[in-house]
Structures are given as structure tokens and as C-alpha cells.
Amino acid sequence: MENPEKSLVARMHQVQLAVNLIELGARLQVLETETDLSRGRLLRLYKEVRGISPPKGMLPFSTDWFLTWSPNIHSSLFYGIYQRLTEEQGCKRIDAFVKAYRLYLEQVMLDDSEPVLGLNRAWTLLRFFESGLLELAECTSCHGRFVMHAHTPCKDYVCGICRPPSRAGKTSKARAKAHEAAKHDEVVVSLDPHVHCVDDAEAVPEPRPKRAAGMR
Numbered sequence: 001m002e003n004p005e006k007s008l009v010a011r012m013h014q015v016q017l018a019v020n021l022i023e024l025g026a027r028l029q030v031l032e033t034e035t036d037l038s039r040g041r042l043l044r045l046y047k048e049v050r051g052i053s054p055p056k057g058m059l060p061f062s063t064d065w066f067l068t069w070s071p072n073i074h075s076s077l078f079y080g081i082y083q084r085l086t087e088e089q090g091c092k093r094i095d096a097f098v099k100a101y102r103l104y105l106e107q108v109m110l111d112d113s114e115p116v117l118g119l120n121r122a123w124t125l126l127r128f129f130e131s132g133l134l135e136l137a138e139c140t141s142c143h144g145r146f147v148m149h150a151h152t153p154c155k156d157y158v159c160g161i162c163r164p165p166s167r168a169g170k171t172s173k174a175r176a177k178a179h180e181a182a183k184h185d186e187v188v189v190s191l192d193p194h195v196h197c198v199d200d201a202e203a204v205p206e207p208r209p210k211r212a213a214g215m216r
């Protein structure tokens, strides 16, 4: 709820945060959770910034997407940046999130790739880590750290870059490049041409109403 007693500066920070998130593609649910601005104000801000009403529909709620090949590489990259910002540079949670997402996009662009991890997915990822559903596992081959289901035995874990699925169909050159970057703890972005870049917003259809009993 919006607190009328809140200082003007604090309110301005909230608005700025909301604008930053909207610009990066945040859904209303993210904005409502991360700011204390009212829904009405967020809706107005959204329309002002994007020129349209926010899309309806639910945010993705499954951890499995983050474990598939290309999303796993992108998610691990993003979360690694986020962790460095919070743990090594003392950034606060939501500021680190926005910053990490921007840095992730920059890295993807530097690599001439498409972002696979949309902002809303990135936010869901953060929440999954915070609720202990996901954690990072170290690859026994390259020693990079990758997103993994929590409590998975990972003694012999080998990451998706070291052991790409055969359908990845990348050139050996691209693979070597990705691996080289991983070894140097640099950003790794390597896209699976078979996985389309679907932003979270469109990925999850709204639940359909159940058919009435007896209907075919």
C-alpha cells in the first residue's frame, strides 16, 4: 500500500525503480511486489512509459525452464552477475537485480546474441533462489557455477557448455569460444539455435476455463 507519510525522496526512488523495471519489461506482478506504489499509480506509470497497458497473464512458475540447456547458461550468467553485485560489491537486492539484468543484456549484445532470459524470468529466478528451490552447482570440468535444482546430488555435475546436447548443433568454433570464456570466469553467452527466444510475457498462456462436464 502506498504510504502518504512517506518522504518525497523515498517516493521518488520508488517511482524511479518502477520506471527502470518497466523499461526492462517488468510485468505488473513484479512491480507490485517490488515497489510500494499503488496498483493505480503503477498502471498509469506503465502506460506512460510503454504507451500501452501491461499484458495480462501469469508469470512463469516452474523451475524446470531454468534447467534446460540455453536458458540454463543464460540464467547462470545472470545470477552470477547478481551474486557478485550483492556479495562482493554490497549492492542492495533490488538495485543489484536491475543492475545485473542490464549487465546481462550488455553481455548478450556484446556476444551478438539474443537475450534468452526475459526480465520477468530473471525475477522469478531470483525468487526461486530466495525460496531455496534453486542453487548453484559447480561444474566438475570447467568449475563454472550453474543454476541447478536445490538438493540435487552434484558430485559429478558437468555443465551444459562442457557437455552440450547433440541437438545444440553449434560449430566447434563457437563452442570453443564459449568454453574459453567460462574458463576465464567471463561472461558466457551461447545460444542454442533451436531454442527460440520467447520472452516470459508470452510464454505462459492464461489458464483456459475448464470445459463443462459432459462436453466433448
Ligand SMILES: [Zn+2]
Pocket (backbone or CB within 6 Å): 139, 140, 141, 142, 143, 144, 158, 159, 160, 161, 162, 163
Ligand atoms: Zn563446465
